[in-house]
Amino acid sequence: MPRLIVLLLWMVSFAPLHAQESPFTGLGVTLGAPATSESPRQELPPAPPAEADTVEPVAGQAPPFDYSVNLRSNVFGAQLFTGSFARAGATRFNPDYAVAVGDRIQVRFWGGFDYDALLEVDPKGNLFLPHVGPVPVLGVRNQDLQRVVESAVARVFRANVYSYATLAAAQPVRVFVGGNVNRPGLYNGTSMDSLLHYLDQAGGIDAERGTFLAVQVKRGETVRAEVDLYDFLLEGRMPLVQLADGDVIFVPPRRATVLVDGLVENAKRFEFRDGAFTVDELARLAKPKAQATHVRVVRNSGSIRNVEYYPLAEGAGITLNGGDELVFTADKKPGTITVRVEGEHQSAQEYVLPYGTRLGELLPRIEFSERSDSGSLQLFRDSVRLRQKQMLDTALKSLEAAALTARSGTSDEARLRKEEAELLLAWVDRARDVMPLGQVLIASAEQRDSLLLENGDVLRVPKRDGLVLVSGEVLFPNAIAHDTSLALEDYVQRAGGYTQNADVARIVIAHRDGSFDEFKGRGSLFGREKTLVVIPGDEILVLPKIDVKSRQIWKDMTQILYQVAVSARVVVSM
Numbered sequence: 257m258p259r260l261i262v263l264l265l266w267m268v269s270f271a272p273l274h275a276q277e278s279p280f281t282g283l284g285v286t287l288g289a290p291a292t293s294e295s296p297r298q299e300l301p302p303a304p305p306a307e308a309d310t311v312e313p314v315a316g317q318a319p320p321f322d323y324s325v326n327l328r329s330n331v332f333g334a335q336l337f338t339g340s341f342a343r344a345g346a347t348r349f350n351p352d353y354a355v356a357v358g359d360r361i362q363v364r365f366w367g368g369f370d371y372d373a374l375l376e377v378d379p380k381g382n383l384f385l386p387h388v389g390p391v392p393v394l395g396v397r398n399q400d401l402q403r404v405v406e407s408a409v410a411r412v413f414r415a416n417v418y419s420y421a422t423l424a425a426a427q428p429v430r431v432f433v434g435g436n437v438n439r440p441g442l443y444n445g446t447s448m449d450s451l452l453h454y455l456d457q458a459g460g461i462d463a464e465r466g467t468f469l470a471v472q473v474k475r476g477e478t479v480r481a482e483v484d485l486y487d488f489l490l491e492g493r494m495p496l497v498q499l500a501d502g503d504v505i506f507v508p509p510r511r512a513t514v515l516v517d518g519l520v521e522n523a524k525r526f527e528f529r530d531g532a533f534t535v536d537e538l539a540r541l542a543k544p545k546a547q548a549t550h551v552r553v554v555r556n557s558g559s560i561r562n563v564e565y566y567p568l569a570e571g572a573g574i575t576l577n578g579g580d581e582l583v584f585t586a587d588k589k590p591g592t593i594t595v596r597v598e599g600e601h602q603s604a605q606e607y608v609l610p611y612g613t614r615l616g617e618l619l620p621r622i623e624f625s626e627r628s629d630s631g632s633l634q635l636f637r638d639s640v641r642l643r644q645k646q647m648l649d650t651a652l653k654s655l656e657a658a659a660l661t662a663r664s665g666t667s668d669e670a671r672l673r674k675e676e677a678e679l680l681l682a683w684v685d686r687a688r689d690v691m692p693l694g695q696v697l698i699a700s701a702e703q704r705d706s707l708l709l710e711n712g713d714v715l716r717v718p719k720r721d722g723l724v725l726v727s728g729e730v731l732f733p734n735a736i737a738h739d740t741s742l743a744l745e746d747y748v749q750r751a752g753g754y755t756q757n758a759d760v761a762r763i764v765i766a767h768r769d770g771s772f773d774e775f776k777g778r779g780s781l782f783g784r785e786k787t788l789v790v791i792p793g794d795e796i797l798v799l800p801k802i803d804v805k806s807r808q809i810w811k812d813m814t815q816i817l818y819q820v821a822v823s824a825r826v827v828v829s830m
Contacts, residue, residue, distance in 0.1 A: 321459035332524035337460025341452040351399035358427030368416040433458040435507035436466030466507040512578025519548040535571035554581040599717035616705025629718040632768035641694025692823035697770035726751035728798035728827035729758035768793040
């Protein structure tokens with residue numbers, strides 16, 4: 257006995273750093289050395305968090321695929337493969353799953369005989385049970401597994417022994433993915449992982465070469481299944497294909513395609529099977545919007561492009577060919593338009609009018625109040641706002657090009673040009689964010705009543721508030737009560753006066769009705785002060801000083817400043 261104790265102490269002193277199991281564990285002895293300053297215990301570092309849009313690489317495999325290629329594709333179905341299916345998840349067994357070699361089954365006996373173990377189906381397809389022997393389970397459906405095991409146990413144990421069997425884990429398999437995929441190869445998984453799991457690991461189907469309509473699962477020379485991924489994308493149907501080690505997922509070449517654009521929910525490139533393919537069949541895939549009424553078909557016949565135009569009602573008789581391009585359009589005049597009346601009035605704010613209604617037909621229906629400024633009616637129109645924005649963007653692009661292509665004679669001048677160009681480009685970026693109001697000048701128009709209204713027009717009735725707005729390059733932009741005794745300079749002084757960046761010779765007075773007055777030169781400003789009448793509702797915009805070396809850029813800047821001030825009532829400071 258003393259020799260045994262000495263032996264145990266000797267083994268403890270020479271034990272490895274980390275505790276491990278030993279045949280002496282039953283004696284209450286733990287093999288391991290305590291952590292000391294000379295032999296510190298090594299702690300395992302925490303696992304790094306997995307990235308949301310990447311797949312962790314498996315040992316011996318290539319790095320994760322760049323799924324952004326699929327996201328940028330215009331092929332319908334390419335966005336299916338983003339790496340989400342490639343991540344390993346918890347296995348779920350369907351009742352029709354057939355037990356395969358390598359599957360692990362949890363078996364429990366209780367009653368007269370106790371037994372609990374995780375058994376593996378051997379290469380012959382048997383499950384070896386103690387006192388029972390081999391039980392054939394290869395190909396048995398999951399829902400029948402309990403009955404098969406129970407019957408085998410009942411032949412040996414006549415009474416007082418009960419059994420329970422359940423599928424615990426599917427067989428690990430390696431599946432070949434080939435054909436027209438982004439990254440062909442051999443990929444790991446289980447026999448219950450879906451087809452999408454292996455395709456996703458392979459980077460998905462090559463959108464420019466592979467088919468989404470007939471993905472094949474092969475075992476040897478036999479095609480066991482053919483899966484149409486459009487069924488999954490459009491209807492959520494995905495057949496459960498049980499895979500075995502060495503199976504091949506093969507993606508054949510892409511079939512004929514058509515490109516769809518316009519008023520559809522799915523503006524993509526669609527693939528169709530061989531044979532006749534009509535516009536009606538395509539519409540079920542592309543899902544046209546409610547306002548779509550017609551379809552334009554561009555036939556690609558080599559270098560010749562023929563255009564055909566049909567109503568959607570004739571879609572069943574329009575046959576499509578590979579390479580055709582379709583655009584769904586709305587070719588129907590609106591029956592009614594909607595015009596909104598805002599501001600100071602006592603009538604309805606929303607009017608649904610027949611298409612082709614003129615402004616003179618709407619005005620008698622508006623009930624003005626004593627506070628309404630009916631002489632300065634304002635009309636705002638989306639189409640005008642977009643045209644104003646396009647003109648502003650064009651002018652800014654021209655200014656940007658002039659700043660970038662300005663020539664210099666010396667190195668010092670080149671450095672100054674560079675600094676000046678940087679300031680101009682920063683100002684151009686701020687000016688691009690300005691959105692014009694889209695106001696139409698109607699107050700002084702002789703044919704105002706004959707102006708056709710458009711859908712979405714906004715007619716605003718200003719309020720007689722007796723205020724004059726002063727903004728731009730003044731110290732305290734403010735609203736000032738109108739006073740007939742005050743001149744332009746007086747309003748500016750009541751707003752704190754000019755800033756150091758103000759161009760005192762360039763001022764815009766914007767009137768409520770959309771018109772404006774522009775003053776150039778100090779002499780003209782002070783010479784016309786006595787004749788100038790600032791009326792209630794006017795907005796005085798003091799423009800900034802322009803300090804550039806190039807005369808052409810100075811002219812462009814001046815034009816754009818006035819354009820922004822008039823169309824958007826905004827002063828963009830330098």
